[in-house]
Amino acid sequence: MSVDLLVRDAYVYVDRGWEIADGWIAVKDKRVHSVGKAGDEPVAAKTISARGRLVTPGLINAHHHMYQNLTRSYAPVTNGSLFEWLTGLYPMWAGLTEESVYASTYVAMTELLMGGCTTSMDHMYVHPRPRLIDAQIRASTDIGFRFYATRGSMTRSVEDGGLPPASVVQREDDILEDSVRLVESYHDAGPGAMTRVALAPCSLFSVTERIMSESARLADKYDLRLHTHLAEDPEEDRYCAEVYGCTPTEYFERVGWASKRSWVAHFIYPTDAEIGRLAHAGVCATQCPCSNMLIGGGSADAMGLRARGMRVGLGCDGSASTDHASMWLEARTALLLGRYRNGPHSMSARDALDIATRGGAACLGWEDEIGHLRPGACADLVVWSMSDVALAGAHSDPVEAWLRCGPAVAGTTVVSGKVLVEDCRPVMTELGDVLREHARHSRRMQCLEA
Known part of the structure; x- marks a missing residue:
């Protein structure tokens, strides 16, 4: 045969x-x-x-912000903290268009392929214009890349006590309506799917409680995955204590997200008890070692989380903080960081490879078909x-x-x-044209503040 x-x-x-x-x-x-x-x-x-x-x-990228490669290595914020580079870049990201998102997604997916990644999610949470995720799905379809789109969102602008300008946040009803539209238009739950959709409010400090709880309800209705940033920065702890009277993880539980549907990015600052509770609930976590180290805000203990029963994947995170999209480099950095943190016997290359494959598949709820090469995969x-x-x-x-x-x-x-x-x-013959378009959009966006 x-x-x-x-x-x-x-x-x-x-x-x-x-x-x-x-x-x-x-x-x-x-x-x-x-x-x-x-x-x-x-x-x-x-x-x-x-x-x-x-x-x-193929390696699996379980956390990314592809549009951010339009502002790679932007000098004024390259040495800032998480909140400093966010507030510095949000005004430029307000210039995103369908064309620039298509180009940035195409470039990101090509770069991921060159670094051994065959499946990636993307956390698209900045929506200054409609149908930006549609442009991402067009890019993935044109390339032939396996893509897990996530409908990110923000509702709290500077005027509401948040970080972003009003130009990149949305009304609650608009977010929920567009979430349903994307799921009904693109989500393929069948075997061998090339496009799936999850719901992904940006963070606990950037959306309202209604968006968090309604996203969980929609996930139950449509059988979807849920994703957000969690316990990434100590400032998040202070914000949740002042606004919600609890820790980020406690708030995550309160809005109905502590379930097998959810995977979270970073998870650097939970307590031991919180790790145990979320692991027991089936929540997965994604470590982004290069981004965390460049920002200098700490990094999750991947092997420690695994020892507590939590499934852990790897992510490149956004190019604004990492400036690359090589999952090989993330796997190597995870290995070095793990051994530096816990000693030379704590982590092997096979552990890092397992995190970058099986771990990423677990985050996406897709272990039956991706993350391994057993017959039928x-x-x-x-x-x-x-x-x-x-x-x-x-x-x-x-x-x-x-x-x-x-x-x-x-x-x-x-x-x-x-x-x-x-x-x-x-092998994509259109890559040269896309790179020229990417350069044009990138230069335009970086001049917006001038």
Whole structure:
């Protein structure tokens, strides 16, 4: 029997506890058809030789703000705290349009593919104009990227005691109506979906209690995931104490979000008791190590959360704070940060890879189909590329070498059985035109304050 694609001559990391040296993986009808050792490969319409390289499931980005690559490394706020760079950038983000969001999403997804990511969510919470998420979905469809859009929102402007200007917040009814429209228009709950939608109010200090509780109600009605920032900054603790009379986690529980539907970004400052309660409730967390370290606001203890029973994924976070979209770099940084924090025996490269694959899939509620390469899984995989110089001497453990050596990039990235990166280059012929449009929009936005 013939298959559509065969990747051979590889070290295949199929899933945690299942690795095949000198192995192969076969793809048919957008699914992993079979895996095995050299010598019994099926006939294939297309064959890729990995030349001994590591093959893994595609990495999963569980927290991002793609539009922010329009204001990458913006000098006036690069060394600010979280709240300082937010207040500095909100006025520029008020200039977002459908065209600029399409370009920023296209660039972000291409960059993610080059860093080995095959599925990403995006937390789009700035809405100065309507139908910006529609533009994101057009970009993901044009590329062929597996996309989990989230309908973010803000209702509290500076006038209401929040951080953003009035130009980027919305009325409660408009948010809820558009949430329903997006879900009914785009959310695909079926097997092998390329587009799904979740509800994602920005943060506890940027939306009203009604938006939080109504989002939870809509999630129950439509069987959706829920996402928000939680316990990211000590200033959030002070805000919740003054406004709600409780901690951020207690407020999160009060509005009905402590359930298996929810995953949260950062979760840096909970108490031990709060960690235990949310883990027991089935809430997942996303660590964004590079962003957290650049802002200097602390970072979640990923392995500590896992030890308490909480599923943990990885995220790039927004380009405004991280300035890159490489999930390989996030995985390596998570490994280094974990070992720096808890000692050399606390975390391995396999732990980091598990967080970046299975952990991200758990955040998205999608473990049955993505985050592993078992037969029947979606055919999302990466053949990793690293220079011979970087790998010289690394013979005993390809998975450890993947993060301990480097840098590594995606030599081949396959999404739903389709090659989107080949020989370390994205295959999209429109990329040059999109980059020129991106540059035009980026320069326009960065001159808005002048």
